[in-house]
Amino acid sequence: MRLLHNNPVLYREMRMRLRPSSLAMLAVAVGAILGLALIYILLQELDRRGQWARIDWIHVWHGFAVFVMVVQVFFAFYVALGSAANCIPREKNRNTYDFLTTLPISAVDKVIGLAVGINLYPLMVLVFLMPVAVAAGRTGGIPLNAMLWFYVLLGVSFLAVGLLGVAVGSGSGGGTAGLLIVLLFLLSGMTIFGVIEEHSFAATPLLAISPYATLKVLLSPPGECAEVFQPGQHHFFGWAIPWQVSPLSFLVFLGILSFAVARNKLSFPSNPPLDRRTVLTAFVVFQVMLLGFLSDALTAVEHPSQTAGTFFMINFCLVMAWGLAGQPTYAALMHWAGGRPHWIRRLAGESFTQIGSPTIVPAGAMWLVSVGAIVAMNRLYWREVSWIGILLVGIVLGVFLLAYQSLYTAGCLALRRRGKVLGLVLVAACFTIPSIFSTLQHGERVLHATPLAVFGQFFSWNSPLLNDGQAVSKDFNYFASLSFAVGELLVFGGVCLVALNRLARRAPRAEASLPPLPAA
Amino acid sequence: MDTEILSMVNLRKEYYDVVAVNDVNLGIRQGDIFGLIGPNGAGKTSLLRMLATAMEPTGGCMRFGGVDIWEDPVAYRMVMGFMPDFFQLYNTLTTREVLLYFGMAHKLSWRTRARRADEVLALIGLADKADSLARGLSRGMVQRLGLGRALLHQPRLLLLDEPASGLDPLGRKQLFDVLGEAHAQGTTIVISSHILGELSDVCNSVGIMHHGKFLAAGPTAEIIGKIMPKRRITLALTTPPQAAIGVLESWTGAGDVQVEGPRVRFLFDGADADLSRLNAALVGAGVGVALIEETRTGLQELYLAITERQGHATAS
Numbered sequence: 001m002r003l004l005h006n007n008p009v010l011y012r013e014m015r016m017r018l019r020p021s022s023l024a025m026l027a028v029a030v031g032a033i034l035g036l037a038l039i040y041i042l043l044q045e046l047d048r049r050g051q052w053a054r055i056d057w058i059h060v061w062h063g064f065a066v067f068v069m070v071v072q073v074f075f076a077f078y079v080a081l082g083s084a085a086n087c088i089p090r091e092k093n094r095n096t097y098d099f100l101t102t103l104p105i106s107a108v109d110k111v112i113g114l115a116v117g118i119n120l121y122p123l124m125v126l127v128f129l130m131p132v133a134v135a136a137g138r139t140g141g142i143p144l145n146a147m148l149w150f151y152v153l154l155g156v157s158f159l160a161v162g163l164l165g166v167a168v169g170s171g172s173g174g175g176t177a178g179l180l181i182v183l184l185f186l187l188s189g190m191t192i193f194g195v196i197e198e199h200s201f202a203a204t205p206l207l208a209i210s211p212y213a214t215l216k217v218l219l220s221p222p223g224e225c226a227e228v229f230q231p232g233q234h235h236f237f238g239w240a241i242p243w244q245v246s247p248l249s250f251l252v253f254l255g256i257l258s259f260a261v262a263r264n265k266l267s268f269p270s271n272p273p274l275d276r277r278t279v280l281t282a283f284v285v286f287q288v289m290l291l292g293f294l295s296d297a298l299t300a301v302e303h304p305s306q307t308a309g310t311f312f313m314i315n316f317c318l319v320m321a322w323g324l325a326g327q328p329t330y331a332a333l334m335h336w337a338g339g340r341p342h343w344i345r346r347l348a349g350e351s352f353t354q355i356g357s358p359t360i361v362p363a364g365a366m367w368l369v370s371v372g373a374i375v376a377m378n379r380l381y382w383r384e385v386s387w388i389g390i391l392l393v394g395i396v397l398g399v400f401l402l403a404y405q406s407l408y409t410a411g412c413l414a415l416r417r418r419g420k421v422l423g424l425v426l427v428a429a430c431f432t433i434p435s436i437f438s439t440l441q442h443g444e445r446v447l448h449a450t451p452l453a454v455f456g457q458f459f460s461w462n463s464p465l466l467n468d469g470q471a472v473s474k475d476f477n478y479f480a481s482l483s484f485a486v487g488e489l490l491v492f493g494g495v496c497l498v499a500l501n502r503l504a505r506r507a508p509r510a511e512a513s514l515p516p517l518p519a520a
Numbered sequence: 521m522d523t524e525i526l527s528m529v530n531l532r533k534e535y536y537d538v539v540a541v542n543d544v545n546l547g548i549r550q551g552d553i554f555g556l557i558g559p560n561g562a563g564k565t566s567l568l569r570m571l572a573t574a575m576e577p578t579g580g581c582m583r584f585g586g587v588d589i590w591e592d593p594v595a596y597r598m599v600m601g602f603m604p605d606f607f608q609l610y611n612t613l614t615t616r617e618v619l620l621y622f623g624m625a626h627k628l629s630w631r632t633r634a635r636r637a638d639e640v641l642a643l644i645g646l647a648d649k650a651d652s653l654a655r656g657l658s659r660g661m662v663q664r665l666g667l668g669r670a671l672l673h674q675p676r677l678l679l680l681d682e683p684a685s686g687l688d689p690l691g692r693k694q695l696f697d698v699l700g701e702a703h704a705q706g707t708t709i710v711i712s713s714h715i716l717g718e719l720s721d722v723c724n725s726v727g728i729m730h731h732g733k734f735l736a737a738g739p740t741a742e743i744i745g746k747i748m749p750k751r752r753i754t755l756a757l758t759t760p761p762q763a764a765i766g767v768l769e770s771w772t773g774a775g776d777v778q779v780e781g782p783r784v785r786f787l788f789d790g791a792d793a794d795l796s797r798l799n800a801a802l803v804g805a806g807v808g809v810a811l812i813e814e815t816r817t818g819l820q821e822l823y824l825a826i827t828e829r830q831g832h833a834t835a836s
Contacts, residue, residue, distance in 0.1 A: 008625040015621070016612045094611075098574045098604045099669075103625045104597035267593075270576045331578070 008105060009113025017120045026121055030071070030129070037067045062140030066219065068133040069150065073211045075125040076158040078182055084165020085178025087118045092173065107266040111259060115162035126158060146218045149244065153214055156248060160208075160255035161185075167258040170265035171273060185209055204243045205293050208250035217243070246293035253289060257282055272326055276352050276362055279322065283366050287373035291380065308374055308385050309458040315370035316397055316451060323363035323405045324424065330416050332356040333409075337500055338507020358500070360405045367398045392478050393458055399485035400451045404430060406489065406496040413499040430488070448480040449488070525550040525708050526571070526677060530580035533566045533732075540566040542732035543580065548710060548725070553703055555719040555740075556712040557823055558729030564712040565605055567729070568681045571710065572602035584677065598626060601670030605681040605712075608662070611655035615646055615665055618654055619672055626673035633672075640668040643698060659686040667695065671702060678702060680711045684718065696722050716819040726819060728826050735826050744817045748825055750775075750787035752815040753795070757782050758808030767805050771798055 041063040045055050091097040100110065116123070130151060137147050168181050189210035196213050207214045261273040274282070328336070336356030337343045351361035371394035378385050404427050411423025431450055438447035447453040524547035533541040541563045548554045556564050569575040571582060573593045582589045589596045609618050616637050623633025641647045644664040649657065657665065663686045670678060678699075684692045692715070699709060699722060713719050719726075720740075727737035736743050757764055761779050768774045773789040788795060795812070802809055 006624065008621055011624055012610065012613070012621045015617050016610060019612065095604075095606050095608045096610065098569070098572070098602070098607065099622075101574045102572050102597055102600075102602050103622075104594050104627070105625055106594060268576060 007109050007113040007117075008103065009100075009110055010117045013113065013117025013120060017117075026124070030125060033071065034064075034068065034129075034132075038064050041067070058139070058141050060140070061136045062142060065133050065137035065140050065142055065147075066215075068129050068136060069147075069215055070212070072126050072129055072133065072154065073215065075122040076154055077161055077211050078186065080119045080122040080158055081161040081165045081185060082178055082182040083118050083122070084115055084162045085168040085172075085181055086175050087114050087166060088169035089172060089175045089178065101266070101269075107263045110266050111163065111166055111262040115159070115166050115262075118165075119158070119162050122158065126154065142219065150215065150218050153247060153251070154211060156251045156255070157208070157211055160251040160258065163255045163258040163262060167261040167265070167273070170262050170269075189213065203294055204246040205250045205289070207243070208247040208254065214247065246289075249289055249293065253282075253285065272355055275355060276326075279326070280352065280362060280365065280369075283318075284369055287369055291373060291376055294377075294381075308378060308390060309455060311374050311377065312370075312393060312397060312458065313455055315367070315374070316401065316455075319363050319366045319370065320401060320404065322366065323359045323401070324408055324427070326355075326359045326362075327408060327412055327420065327423070328356045328358070330412060330419050333358065333413065333500075334503050334507045337504040343500060343504050358405075358409045358496075360402060360409065360496075363405050364398065364402055367394075367401055370394075371398070393454060396454050396478060396481050396485055397451055399482065399489050400454075403485060403488035403492045407492040410492060410496040410499045413496075413503055445480060449484040451481075454481050523550045524548065525585055526710070527583045528567075528571075528580065529583070531567070531570065531577055531582060532579040533563070533570060533575070534578045539732050541570065541577070544732070544734060546727060546734060546737055548708060550708055551703070551706055552725045553699065553709045553711065553723045555723035555726040555819065556710060556729065557714075557716060557719065557726060557819060559827070562729040563732040564729055565681055566732075568602075568679050568710065568712060569604070572600065572604075572679050573597060574602070574604070598673070599676040600679065601673065601675035601677070602679045603666045603670045603681060603683055605685070607666055609654040609657075609665055609669070611653065613654055614651050615641065615654060615657070616650045618665060619669055622669045622672055628673060636672055636674075640672050643671070643701075644668040645694060660688060660691050663687055664691065664695075667698065671698070674705070674707075676707060678707050678709045678711075680709065682713055683711065684713055684715050692718060716823055720819040723819070726822075728823055730827060740819070740822075744822055747822060748817050750789045751795075752817065753786055753788045754811075754813045754815060755784045755786075755802075755809055756811035756813070757784060758810050759806065763805050764802060764807045764809075767798075767802050767807065771801065774798065 038060075041060055042055070045060050045063075046052065049055050088097070091100050103110065134144070134147055138144060164181070165178065168177050172178070189212060192206050192210035193213040193216060196216060207217070257274075260278055264271060264273055264275070333356060336350070336354055339346070347357065348361055351357045351359075352365075371391070374394070375387055375390055378387060378390055407426050407430065408423040411426045412419040415422050431452070434446045434449040435452060437443045438445075440446075447456075526548040528544050528546045531541055531544040531546075532539070544567065556567065558564050566575070570577050571589075573589060573596065576590070584596050584600075587596075609615075610621075613621065619637035619640055620633055623636060626633075628636060638647070638650075641650050644667060646657075646661060646664060646668070649661065654662070654665070663683065667680070667683055670680070680699075684695055687695060696718060699711070703709060703722075711719065711723070723740060725737075725739045726743060728735045728743075736747060755764060761782070761784050764784050765777055765779065768777050768784070768786050773794060774786050775789075777784060777786040779785075788798070790798075799809060799812060
C-alpha cells in the first residue's frame with residue numbers, strides 16, 4: 001500500500017490540477033469572492049454606523065470570519081462530495097476507466113488517491129483560508145477553541161464525504177447519483193439547520209451531515225442554545241460531550257463504511273458493496289452508537305412509546321431493504337445451493353460469510369440486534385415501555401420479516417432473468433393487498449396480515465397504562481398479527497424451501513478435474 | 521516454447537440476456553503472437569477486457585502461468601500490458617507525464633521510469649511531443665501513446681484490442697515493427713484486429729471467434745491445414761488449356777478447375793512430390809507449363825471459409 005506517498009493516482013491528479021494557470025485562476029476567484037465579501041460587510045457596517053470612525057471592527061471581522069468559514073464549508077463539504085462522487089463516472093466518460101481498473105496498485109491506494117486527489121482544490125481552500133478565518137475570528141471575538149473544534153469537524157467531514165463520494169461514484173455509471181447525494185445532503189442539512197434555528201434542539205449525530213448547523217451552534221452565545229450544546233466542564237471538551245463526540249464518531253463511521261464500499265467496488269465491481277460480516281459489524285456498531293449518542297434526543301421525547309415505534313419502523317425498513325438488496329443472483333444462489341453438503345446444513349454457518357447464500361439468516365440476526373438495541377434504549381432512557389411488549393412486537397415483526405424474505409427468495413428463484421423483480425412485486429403485493437382490503441367496512445382485521453397493523457397499534461399504545469405486559473394481550477391485538485405472520489412464514493418458507501431444493505438439484509456439479517484445453 | 525502461459529477454462533461473460541463469451545476453453549503458448557479475429561459482436565473485446573482484469577467473468581477462470589488471475593490481480597497486472605479499443609489519455613498531462621504516471625503505477629524507480637519514458641517515446645515516434653499535452657495529439661498519436669504505455673514496463677503479456685485502428689499505413693507498419701521487437705524479447709502478445717492481411721504476417725497462432733465461441737484456435741498453419749487442406753495451385757500455360765483441363769480432371773487429388781485466360785487454377789490435395797508427378801503428366805500430355813504457383817492461404821481466406829462453414833451449419 002502506498003497510501004499518499006508515491007500514490008500514482010494522487011500523483012496524476014496533482015499533475016493535472018496543480019498547474020500554475022489553474023492555481024492562479026482558483027486564487028483569483030477565491031480572493032475576489034473574499035474581497036467583495038469584506039467590502040460588502042464593511043459598507044454594511046458603515047451604512048449602519050454612519051461614520052467611518054464609528055465602525056465596529058470587531059463586528060466586521062466577526063462577519064468576515066463567518067463568511068470565510070461558510071465558503072470553506074461549501075468547498076470542503078458539498079463541492080468535495082460532489083466532485084468525489086463524480087470521479088468514477090468522469091473516468092468512464094472520458095474512456096480512461098479501463099486504465100484505472102487495470103493499474104497494478106491495490107484498491108486501497110486507488111480509493112485514497114481518488115478521494116484526496118480529486119479534492120485538491122477544496123483541500124487548498126480549507127487549508128489556506130484557515131489562518132485567514134482564525135485571524136479574523138480572533139479579532140472578531142470568536143473563541144479560538146470554537147474555531148479549532150469547527151476545523152477538526154470540517155477536516156474529518158472532508159475526508160468522510162470524499163470517501164463517501166468515491167463509494168457512490170464507484171457504484172454508479174453516470175453522474176446522477178453524485179448529484180442526488182449532494183442534493184440529499186443539502187436538503188437534510190438545511191432541514192436540520194431549520195430545526196435547530198426554530199427549536200434550539202437537535203439529535204447531535206445529525207450534525208455530522210449538516211456543517212452549517214454545526215457552525216450555527218458554535219457561533220451561538222451559550223445562553224441561546226440548547227443544553228446539549230452548552231459549554232461543558234470537562235478538561236478535554238469545550239462543549240457538552242455528546243455534541244462534540246457524536247458528530248465526530250458518526251463521521252468516522254461514515255468514512256470507514258464508505259471506504260470499505262469503495263474498496264470493494266473497485267476490487268470486484270460485480271460483488272455487493274459490502275461483505276456479510278462487514279454489514280453485520282457495521283449494523284451492530286451503528287446500533288451501539290445510536291444507544292450511546294441519542295441520550296440527549298431520547299430523554300427529551302415526551303412519548304417514549306412513539307420513539308420506540310419509530311425505532312422499530314426504521315430498523316424494520318433497514319433490515320428489510322438490506323435483505324432484499326443483498327439477495328444474490330439466480331446463478332450465484334444456484335452455485336451456492338449446488339455445493340456439498342446439502343445447503344440446509346450449510347445455511348446457518350455460510351449465510352454470514354458466503355455472498356451466494358440467501359439473506360434470510362443474516363437478516364434475522366440483524367433483527368435480533370435491533371430488538372436488543374430497542375430493549376436497551378428502553379432500559380437506559382425511556383423506562384416506561386414494557387419490555388415484554390417490546391419483545392412481543394419484536395417477535396411478531398421478526399416473523400413477518402422472515403416470511404417476506406422467504407417470499408422474495410422464492411420469487412428470485414422462480415425466474416432466471418427477472419426473478420428479483422418478481423420477488424419485489426410479490427412482497428409489495430403482500431403489503432398492499434391486505435391494506436386495500438382493510439379499508440372495506442368489515443375488513444379491518446385483514447390489516448393484521450401486514451406489519452402495518454403492528455406499527456399502528458404500537459404507536460397508539462398508551463404506555464403509561466400498561467405495566468409488565470399485562471395489558472398487552474387485551475389492548476394490543478398481538479395474537480391476530482402473530483397468527484397471520486406465522487401462517488405467512490409457513491407458506492412462503494415452504495415455497496422457498498422447495499424452490500431452493502429444486503435449484504440445488506439442477507445446479508451443475510463442480511468438475512472433478514479440469515477439462516483439457518482444446519485447440520478449438 | 522510450448523508452455524501454455526495463459527489459459528482459459530469455461531470462461532463466460534453474460535450481459536443480462538446476452539452471452540458475450542460462451543464457456544471458452546483456450547490455451548495460449550508462451551512467446552506466441554495470438555491473433556483474435558471475428559466479426560463485430562463476436563466477443564473479442566469482452567474476452568480481452570476479462571483477460572486484462574478490466575472486467576470480471578461471469579463464470580470460469582483464467583490462469584496466467586498456472587495461477588488464477590483473480591487470486592492476485594495486482595501481481596498479474598504488473599506483468600501485463602493492456603491497450604483497450606476505445607480510450608483517451610489524460611488530456612491535461614503531457615505525453616511524458618502520462619508515461620511517468622503509468623511507470624509509477626508499475627513501481628518503476630524514478631530513474632528507471634524517466635529512462636523508460638524517453639525510450640518508449642523514441643520507440644513510438646513521439647519523442648518530439650514529449651512535452652505536448654495529450655489533448656493536442658492526433659488520433660493516431662494517441663493510439664501510439666496507448667501502445668507505448670502498455671509497453672513501458674516491458675510486460676510478459678501484451679493484450680491489444682484493435683491497436684491498428686486510426687493508424688495510417690506508416691503507423692501500422694511501425695506498430696507491427698514495435699510488436700515484432702516486443703515479441704523478440706519474449707513477450708506473449710494477444711491482438712485483436714479486423715485487418716487480417718497484416719495479422720497474417722505477424723501472428724503464429726490464431727483464434728476465430730463467433731457468437732462468443734471459438735470456431736477454431738491454434739497455430740495458424742495447423743488450422744489452415746485442418747480447415748483448408750487443399751493447396752491452391754495456379755498454372756501459367758503457353759498452350760491452349762483444354763489439354764491441361766483434361767489431365768487435371770482425370771488426376772486424383774485435383775479438383776475445382778477454373779480457367780482464367782492463359783491461367784488455370786485448381787485445388788490440389790497432395791505433397792510436393794505429387795505435384796511434381798502432375799507436372800510431368802502435364803508435360804507428357806503436351807501442355808506447355810510456364811509457371812506453377814501456389815497461392816498461400818491467408819487469415820482472410822481462412823476466416824471466410826470458417827464463417828461460411830458456420831453459416832451453412834447454422835442454416836442446415
